[in-house]
Amino acid sequence: MVAPPDNDVLWARSLTYSHNGSPALDGVSLGVREGEILAVCGPRGSGKTTLLRCLSGQLVPQEGEVWFNDSPVHTMSAVLRERLRRDRFSWIDPEPALVQELTAWENAALPLLLRGASHRVAKVTAMEWLDRLDIGQCARKRPYALLQAQRQRIAVARALVTTPSVLFADEPTAPLHRTDRAQVIRTLTTAARSHSITVVLATLDEEVAALADRTVSLLDGRRISSLGPTEAEGQAACSLSV
Known part of the structure; x- marks a missing residue:
């Protein structure tokens, strides 16, 4: 090699x-x-x-x-x-695979939480990315209450949140x-x-x-x-x- x-x-x-x-x-x-x-x-x-x-x-x-x-x-x-x-690494699929039981910000913060980040740090970072993607106003909503385009923005935020x-x-x-x-x-x-x-x-x-x-x-x-x-x-x- x-x-x-x-x-x-x-x-x-x-x-x-x-x-x-x-x-x-x-x-x-x-x-x-x-x-x-x-x-x-x-x-x-x-x-x-x-x-x-x-x-x-x-x-x-x-x-x-x-x-x-x-x-x-x-x-x-x-x-x-x-x-x-x-x-x-991080990955974005054509279809957003979100956890239905979690809110938008919790879905975006999930990779940080899985790495052991504090609840506060994970939420602040997730909210920053949701705001950048113009979806911050939906942070407390769950995926079933969102449009497909909104769910995809959350998936993008989730991929970026760990840099x-x-x-x-x-x-x-x-x-x-x-x-x-x-x-x-x-x-x-x-x-x-x-x-x-x-x-x-x-x-x-x-x-x-x-x-x-x-x-x-x-x-x-x-x-x-x-x-x-x-x-x-x-x-x-x-x-x-x-």
Whole structure:
């Protein structure tokens, strides 16, 4: 095994993964620099979610390597990978998976509480993020009393509340209307840059991808391009999904 370059916080080489015999990744390699916002584009079924799950340690690639800094994620035990996801990573799903018995602020604060933060510190930090996402007024409501867009904002706040080293976002704006999408993704990217959070973002949305520092596109499980945000082809690559 060869350790990744010093300026890459995440590094993957020749990732291969199949779901029940159906190829999802076929030799994908990439590096993600510290503090970078990387958009992974491509049509549905191109392997975006599988790539994020391999990079985050949720899946172990059948072939290839994944490194976080100088640690080989692909050879870690399940316990160590779970600890890595808890302590250094965070994740946003397309659908907000909130705890129905908890209020909005308690859901947002949950990662801090699980780490042993005091009730007061966890609540203050959660409220700061809920306010940034214009959902602070719903802090005492439970998920069943909220709209889908409001629940998704809470999920975004929950992912940011620990200031993770790497935030993995799988179509985080999928359930949102256009206005909500713009506000949420701008908050996410601004927070990432101000706190040096590395973001790996899977998206079908050209406007979301345009806010990234760089775009990687997948097609049938293979990487087909890597472009900067100023190149017109960057948005054209994402238009494969339209």
